Amino acid sequence: MTRPTTIADDAKPALAEHVRWREDKSRDRWVIMGPERLYVPDAVGRDILRRVDGQTSFAELIDQLTGEYDASRAEIARDVRIMLEDLVDKGIVTV
Numbered sequence: 001m002t003r004p005t006t007i008a009d010d011a012k013p014a015l016a017e018h019v020r021w022r023e024d025k026s027r028d029r030w031v032i033m034g035p036e037r038l039y040v041p042d043a044v045g046r047d048i049l050r051r052v053d054g055q056t057s058f059a060e061l062i063d064q065l066t067g068e069y070d071a072s073r074a075e076i077a078r079d080v081r082i083m084l085e086d087l088v089d090k091g092i093v094t095v
Contacts (some may be wrong), residue, residue: 005088007058010095014054019092
């Protein structure tokens with residue numbers, strides 16, 4: 001059994017090479033497309049994923065979101081870390 005991923009504050013998450021972030025215009029939504037997989041994030045997930053560019057550190061991403069959402073930095077960091085760690089474990093995001 002593999003250990004779950006832990007994302008450090010200085011990590012720069014990016015979408016995996018085989019994954020595509022695309023707008024599905026016919027259904028008016030954004031999707032993550034991978035081999036034999038399709039993920040449809042909610043509005044908050046989309047806001048997080050559009051910032052996952054391989055250049056922005058996890059800490060910088062949290063700082064950006066803290067300025068836009070009415071929640072504490074600790075809450076935002078916890079929720080984003082859980083989401084991204086799950087996507088890393090699924091091979092969708094790399095760190």
